Amino acid sequence: MKAQVIVRLKEGVLDPQGEAVSHALNGMGYDTVGAVRQGKLIELELSDTDAQTAQNKVKEMCEKLLANTVIESYTVEILT
């Protein structure tokens, strides 16, 4: 099965990369673009067969490696 992890900066954490994108888009004439936030998408192939086990494992991986939980939040979705 596949797992999709999305890691976002927490609200209130400055996102200079997103700001740069926003400014660049405004400069290109896209004046309806306001704030931009950039995050990470991590897609994992798993050989687990039980979705609940997989979900728990991937959450653990997020806590330990994939996200910096001081400044980032994450969501885990298990796809079949």
Added chain:
Amino acid sequence: MKAQVIVRLKEGVLDPQGEAVSHALNGMGYDTVGAVRQGKLIELELSDTDAQTAQNKVKEMCEKLLANTVIESYTVEILT
């Protein structure tokens, strides 16, 4: 409204960052983890009011700035 853009490396394009994550997870004992691919999530605040216009604009932004279409593919989702 909000737009969510996901940018992924195209199939067949090497993803050293994803490979590093995969190896790290295997090394930490998560031996059910196979291939890992890493992509980007870009969330934009838009002051447009029409979803179709917004969708078209964001696609244009992807072609011009947000994605490198030689090696990356993208999906655009408009959220209200």
